[in-house]
Amino acid sequence: MNQTYNALTELHRELGRVFDNRYGSAREPAAYETSNWAPQVDITETPENFRVLVDLPGVKPGEVEVTLHNDVLTIKGARDHEKEVEQENYKRRERIRGSFFRQFSLPESTDSDAIKAKTTNGVLEITIPKSAKPVPLTITVAGE
Amino acid sequence: MSTFDRITNNLRDTADYLADGWQELWSKARNAITRFTPAQHEDHPLATTASRWGVLSAELRETGDSLEIMLEAPGMESQDFQISVQNQSLHIIGRKHLHQDRKEGHYYITERAYGQFERIIPLPCQVDSEAAGASYKRGVLELTLPKQKSAQLRRITVE
Numbered sequence: 090m091n092q093t094y095n096a097l098t099e100l101h102r103e104l105g106r107v108f109d110n111r112y113g114s115a116r117e118p119a120a121y122e123t124s125n126w127a128p129q130v131d132i133t134e135t136p137e138n139f140r141v142l143v144d145l146p147g148v149k150p151g152e153v154e155v156t157l158h159n160d161v162l163t164i165k166g167a168r169d170h171e172k173e174v175e176q177e178n179y180k181r182r183e184r185i186r187g188s189f190f191r192q193f194s195l196p197e198s199t200d201s202d203a204i205k206a207k208t209t210n211g212v213l214e215i216t217i218p219k220s221a222k223p224v225p226l227t228i229t230v231a232g233e
Numbered sequence: 234m235s236t237f238d239r240i241t242n243n244l245r246d247t248a249d250y251l252a253d254g255w256q257e258l259w260s261k262a263r264n265a266i267t268r269f270t271p272a273q274h275e276d277h278p279l280a281t282t283a284s285r286w287g288v289l290s291a292e293l294r295e296t297g298d299s300l301e302i303m304l305e306a307p308g309m310e311s312q313d314f315q316i317s318v319q320n321q322s323l324h325i326i327g328r329k330h331l332h333q334d335r336k337e338g339h340y341y342i343t344e345r346a347y348g349q350f351e352r353i354i355p356l357p358c359q360v361d362s363e364a365a366g367a368s369y370k371r372g373v374l375e376l377t378l379p380k381q382k383s384a385q386l387r388r389i390t391v392e
Contacts, residue, residue, distance in 0.1 A: 211307030211372010
């Protein structure tokens with residue numbers, strides 16, 4: 090009987106975690122949980138580079154920050170903080186204001202100095218060239 | 234409290250929690266989630282793998298003499314929209330194209346939707362669609378629909 094009770098408590102806790110944490114991923118850093126929304130992305134890899142497309146409608150170029158550190162790409166920012174006026178005139182309000190955050194770990198070493206980012210029609214395009222492949226190092230094990 | 238009561242309470246709490254969470258999610262996202270129909274015979278790796286659902290958030294504000302509508306639709310051009318007003322509702326049809334120059338490579342994550350979509354937004358009053366204005370900036374479509382004379386806020390001065 091006690092086992093059933095424990096299982097239910099666990100289920101309850103798990104559901105709480107999923108619903109409180111809007112995106113439900115335990116692996117994401119804390120900043121993800123405190124952000125208001127997460128933009129949708131496409132990530133492509135070509136032999137020369139990685140390309141990331143991020144949907145950021147209504148976000149000005151100065152409102153987004155892109156960083157690349159140890160092959161971890163972070164995209165964060167905030168929008169429309171100043172526009173919280175005249176609440177009562179809205180008949181429909183689906184847009185989410187405030188901060189956004191996404192982070193990706195890139196599968197290969199990249200050249201962080203050559204990263205390029207531009208926005209067109211509300212889409213942020215980030216191009217990250219791959220760094221030159223390190224030459225495999227052969228280590229000879231010396232005998233006794 | 235007996236074990237049976239505890240189980241009953243716990244079950245009820247769980248059910249309430251689920252219902253609340255779903256209700257919140259539903260009320261927030263229900264209208265913004267839009268179906269995308271992919272373009273036929275598209276020769277592009279994303280034509281079959283891209284998401285079929287996009288989140289196009291809309292906003293409708295009413296001022297004294299007009300309605301202001303915003304729709305988030307990033308990655309399009311102004312000519313990709315077809316906008317009309319029918320039976321006191323706004324119809325927006327859009328076509329988001331796949332870029333042929335982005336065909337190469339391996340896609341790791343594809344969350345963005347492509348293809349055709351349609352959103353119908355009910356309007357709170359009659360509008361003069363002839364005098365409507367539209368612009369597309371930073372991925373946001375903005376429309377201004379002047380209200381018909383009869384629906385406008387009239388200020389009456391008391392002598």
